[in-house]
Amino acid sequence: MNTIIQNILVFSALGLALLFLVRKYIWSPKKKSTKACGGDDGCGCH
Amino acid sequence: MSKQINVALIGNPNTGKTSVFNALTGLNQKVGNYPGITVEKKEGICKLPRGVKAHIIDLPGTYSLNASSLDENVVIELLLNKNDKDYPDLAVVVSDVENLKRNLLLFTQIKDLKIPTILVINMSDRMAYKGISLDIDYLEQELKTKIALISTRKNKGINELKELITHYKELSTEPCLDASSIDESYFENLRKAFPNQLLYKLWLVITQDVNFGKTDRKTYDAVEDFKTKSKTDLKRLQQKETIKRYQFINETLKKGQTIDLNSAKDLRIKLDRILTHKVWGYLIFGAILLTIFQAIYDWSSIPMDFIDSSFASLSEWTKNTLPEGAFTNLLAEGIISGLGGIVIFIPQIAFLFLFISILEESGYMSRVVFLMDRIMRRFGLSGKSVVPLISGTACAIPAIMATRNIESWKERLITILVTPFTTCSARLPVYLIIIALVIPEGRILGLSYQALTLMLLYLIGFGAAVGSAWILNKILKIKSKSFFVVEMPNYKLPLFKNVALTVLEKTKAFVFGAGKIILAISIVLWFLASYGPGDNFNNADTIVTEQYASENLTEDELHQKIESHKLEHSFIGIAGHAIEPAIRPLGYDWKIGIAIVSSFAAREVFVGTLATIYSVGSDEEETIKNRMAGEVNPILGGPLFNFASGISLLLFYAFAMQCMSTLAVVKKETNSWKWPMYQLVIMSGFAYIVALVAYQVLK
Amino acid sequence: MTLAELKRGQQGIITDVSSVHIPLKLLEMGCLPGNLVELVQVAPFADPMYLNINGTHLAIRKETAIHIIIETAHE
Numbered sequence: 011m012n013t014i015i016q017n018i019l020v021f022s023a024l025g026l027a028l029l030f031l032v033r034k035y036i037w038s039p040k041k042k043s044t045k046a047c048g049g050d051d052g053c054g055c056h
Numbered sequence: 057m058s059k060q061i062n063v064a065l066i067g068n069p070n071t072g073k074t075s076v077f078n079a080l081t082g083l084n085q086k087v088g089n090y091p092g093i094t095v096e097k098k099e100g101i102c103k104l105p106r107g108v109k110a111h112i113i114d115l116p117g118t119y120s121l122n123a124s125s126l127d128e129n130v131v132i133e134l135l136l137n138k139n140d141k142d143y144p145d146l147a148v149v150v151s152d153v154e155n156l157k158r159n160l161l162l163f164t165q166i167k168d169l170k171i172p173t174i175l176v177i178n179m180s181d182r183m184a185y186k187g188i189s190l191d192i193d194y195l196e197q198e199l200k201t202k203i204a205l206i207s208t209r210k211n212k213g214i215n216e217l218k219e220l221i222t223h224y225k226e227l228s229t230e231p232c233l234d235a236s237s238i239d240e241s242y243f244e245n246l247r248k249a250f251p252n253q254l255l256y257k258l259w260l261v262i263t264q265d266v267n268f269g270k271t272d273r274k275t276y277d278a279v280e281d282f283k284t285k286s287k288t289d290l291k292r293l294q295q296k297e298t299i300k301r302y303q304f305i306n307e308t309l310k311k312g313q314t315i316d317l318n319s320a321k322d323l324r325i326k327l328d329r330i331l332t333h334k335v336w337g338y339l340i341f342g343a344i345l346l347t348i349f350q351a352i353y354d355w356s357s358i359p360m361d362f363i364d365s366s367f368a369s370l371s372e373w374t375k376n377t378l379p380e381g382a383f384t385n386l387l388a389e390g391i392i393s394g395l396g397g398i399v400i401f402i403p404q405i406a407f408l409f410l411f412i413s414i415l416e417e418s419g420y421m422s423r424v425v426f427l428m429d430r431i432m433r434r435f436g437l438s439g440k441s442v443v444p445l446i447s448g449t450a451c452a453i454p455a456i457m458a459t460r461n462i463e464s465w466k467e468r469l470i471t472i473l474v475t476p477f478t479t480c481s482a483r484l485p486v487y488l489i490i491i492a493l494v495i496p497e498g499r500i501l502g503l504s505y506q507a508l509t510l511m512l513l514y515l516i517g518f519g520a521a522v523g524s525a526w527i528l529n530k531i532l533k534i535k536s537k538s539f540f541v542v543e544m545p546n547y548k549l550p551l552f553k554n555v556a557l558t559v560l561e562k563t564k565a566f567v568f569g570a571g572k573i574i575l576a577i578s579i580v581l582w583f584l585a586s587y588g589p590g591d592n593f594n595n596a597d598t599i600v601t602e603q604y605a606s607e608n609l610t611e612d613e614l615h616q617k618i619e620s621h622k623l624e625h626s627f628i629g630i631a632g633h634a635i636e637p638a639i640r641p642l643g644y645d646w647k648i649g650i651a652i653v654s655s656f657a658a659r660e661v662f663v664g665t666l667a668t669i670y671s672v673g674s675d676e677e678e679t680i681k682n683r684m685a686g687e688v689n690p691i692l693g694g695p696l697f698n699f700a701s702g703i704s705l706l707l708f709y710a711f712a713m714q715c716m717s718t719l720a721v722v723k724k725e726t727n728s729w730k731w732p733m734y735q736l737v738i739m740s741g742f743a744y745i746v747a748l749v750a751y752q753v754l755k
Numbered sequence: 756m757t758l759a760e761l762k763r764g765q766q767g768i769i770t771d772v773s774s775v776h777i778p779l780k781l782l783e784m785g786c787l788p789g790n791l792v793e794l795v796q797v798a799p800f801a802d803p804m805y806l807n808i809n810g811t812h813l814a815i816r817k818e819t820a821i822h823i824i825i826e827t828a829h830e
Contacts, residue, residue, distance in 0.1 A: 012379055012381060013381055013382070015383075016379075016381030016382045016383035016384065017381075017382055017383070019382075019383040019386075020382045020383050020386050020583070023383075023386060023391075023579055024579060024580065024583045026576075026579075027575075027576040027577075027579035027580050028576075028580060030572065030576045031573070031576050031577070031580070034573065119780060119783050119784060120779075120780075120783045122779055122780075122783070124778070124779075124780055154810070155810065155811060157785070157809065157810060157811075158783075158784060158785055158810075158811050161783055288775070291774065291779065292774060294779055295774055295779065295782055298779070298782050298783055298787070299782075299787060302785075302787060324812070325795070328795065328796055328805070329796075332796045332798070332805065334798070334799050422814075425814070426796075426798060426803060426805055426814045427798060429798065429802075429803045429814075429816070430798050430799060430800055430802050430803065439803065439814075463778070539778045539780075539781075539819065540803065540814075540815060540816045540819065541778065541780055541781050541784065541813060541814075541815055541819075542803075542813060542814045542815075543784070543811070543812065543813050544805060544812040544813055544814055545812070546812075
């Protein structure tokens with residue numbers, strides 16, 4: 011019983027850590043909608 | 057909840073605008089970015105009398121509304137866009153009593169936008185010293201505003217300012233200058249075309265290259281047709297506007313301000329005679345740098361040792377107290393070691409930012425720009441590149457943003473490209489631990505060898521930056537006009553509150569920014585090191601016991617052998633062995649290889665990674681440093697971290713481009729993937745070669 | 756004479772500013788005809804120049820200073 015709980019905790023911690031890293035470096039679902047300016051959008055930033 | 061008053065804090069650089077912001081908001085502030093661009097956005101909440109609250113934005117410092125950089129654009133974009141949620145109900149223009157004339161230029165421009173405006177005259181404690189006296193009533197009447205005479209240094213006048221903010225609705229919105237006097241006929245046509253629009257606003261839209269967001273586009277698109285005048289003509293008119301504004305300001309100040317030069321004292325001249333001297337200036341600058349490095353090294357060693365041993369005990373305590381199992385191991389070996397790898401660097405990072413903010417606050421940084429411009433120009437850089445190169449010792453990301461005030465595009469691009477060579481605070485953890493392992497203790501002329509090595513590494517980083525700038529200057533064929541204007545502000549004793557807030561904010565950014573990444577990577581690494589595929593990992597007990605059956609090992613020794621066998625065949629061990637051939641010539645084993653790969657998320661991860669890998673399966677209470685010192689080279693024997701491999705690692709970290717966030721910022725600032733990719737390939741390739749040569753020569 | 760020829764500690768009055776070569780920013784900082792200018796300090800090779808224009812202290816390069824025409828007050 012105790013081992014099962016410990017294992018569940020380990021894998022949920024791992025899941026959270028991976029989710030965080032993926033969202034930070036590979037793909038973030040938020041980014042696309044908030045991108046108002048940048049790149050070649052003619053915002054006059056560059 | 058009642059509506060908050062939106063207040064925009066605007067002012068020239070070096071007027072103490074940030075001090076006013078700090079005085080109004082205290083710790084109720086947060087720092088973020090404007091959406092889509094990397095300009096720092098500082099906002100905070102100020103509690104006013106009678107339960108009213110003000111939402112205060114500290115806008116980037118600017119000399120006028122004629123924007124010439126990304127930062128300055130932010131100011132004008134906000135002031136012209138009524139639909140922005142931050143559009144100010146009230147503008148507070150901060151000025152410096154000693155430079156009132158120049159500061160009022162911006163004030164009159166904002167006034168002409170018909171935004172209610174309060175004029176803050178800061179540093180009033182210097183008035184007697186400089187022999188300045190002001191007729192506030194007269195100035196308020198002529199400038200059609202309310203004036204708050206304050207001193208953030210002496211903490212005077214802040215409450216009066218808060219009182220004025222509360223009553224902002226009583227302020228006059230009458231302009232100071234009739235915009236149409238710039239060019240009567242041109243403005244008459246404008247008036248006819250847009251009868252409902254404010255002329256000065258239209259004029260700014262015409263002369264500035266501004267982004268108004270989607271909502272305001274329609275109104276301003278029509279103005280495009282009015283760009284009938286050539287760029288040169290517009291510039292001439294802008295000059296005319298500036299002259300007209302100064303005429304008005306001179307008239308006003310003639311009566312409103314008297315300066316008694318006889319009672320004025322000037323410390324600036326005396327200090328500048330030494331600090332910008334052809335010989336003494338450079339010697340003093342060198343001495344200041346030397347002191348900083350010695351201090352970072354010496355002062356922070358005590359808290360660091362304490363943190364290191366505390367985390368080791370905490371990890372040990374967790375293991376003994378909590379019920380045995382996988383999660384307890386994760387806590388003790390993954391999370392606590394990972395956290396230790398973050399917390400241990402807080403003292404050094406705090407010290408570094410302490411010194412940098414003191415140099416900036418005191419006004420000394422501008423003298424360095426002045427001293428270094430001629431020298432830097434030989435390498436295709438500007439005197440202003442010194443600021444990014446020095447603040448690059450904290451972090452390359454804000455440093456690259458700090459290049460925005462470099463007027464010439466070529467000088468700016470070169471600065472952006474070479475700044476990542478300077479030793480950022482993320483390299484510091486790696487340097488410190490390796491120096492502690494491979495450089496002997498001892499002193500020469502009162503300076504420790506270890507501190508000197510660190511200083512040398514900073515010089516190597518700086519040298520690499522300057523050297524590659526020289527090459528880039530020869531290669532890059534970019535024609536760009538180079539203007540160079542730098543204000544030489546008065547010397548000021550840094551305000552404790554400002555320095556403390558900077559240190560606090562930057563340290564927090566490190567702990568919660570890099571810290572989260574380090575923690576997440578530690579967890580993943582612990583998992584990869586504690587689990588593995590196939591028989592070799594899962595039946596490690598039996599395999600090792602059989603293998604050593606004849607050797608009569610004690611239980612402890614056998615346990616050690618099992619754990620290291622497990623690690624070798626865990627996921628991470630397999631991955632590490634796969635990359636080992638590439639890094640063996642540099643003197644590293646697969647564990648260091650894993651640490652280097654994970655460093656691409658953030659360099660600081662290096663130490664945490666090694667701490668996690670080494671602590672998996674180990675029972676003893678050990679500090680990170682002792683664990684690393686105990687590692688044995690699997691092939692040659694002897695300590696893994698010896699002089700040759702240590703120097704090779706130091707050099708690799710000095711040159712390699714290992715920071716994804718920096719690459720992202722370079723992409724944003726140069727608007728192309730070309731430059732960050734060049735950085736990644738060239739810097740990392742060069743790092744590999746140098747580390748290879750160093751190890752092969754020294755081993 | 757141009758601003759670039761000023762000696763350390765000398766003063767002059769700005770008489771003309773070449774609008775093509777001078778950035779607006781410099782004008783906004785007070786570098787306008789009629790204003791008093793003093794050369795406070797020079798870096799090695801007399802470049803850049805540390806000026807006091809009408810109470811504003813700033814540094815500019817020699818290449819910019821040659822486009823600013825001045826008259827020395829007395830001599």
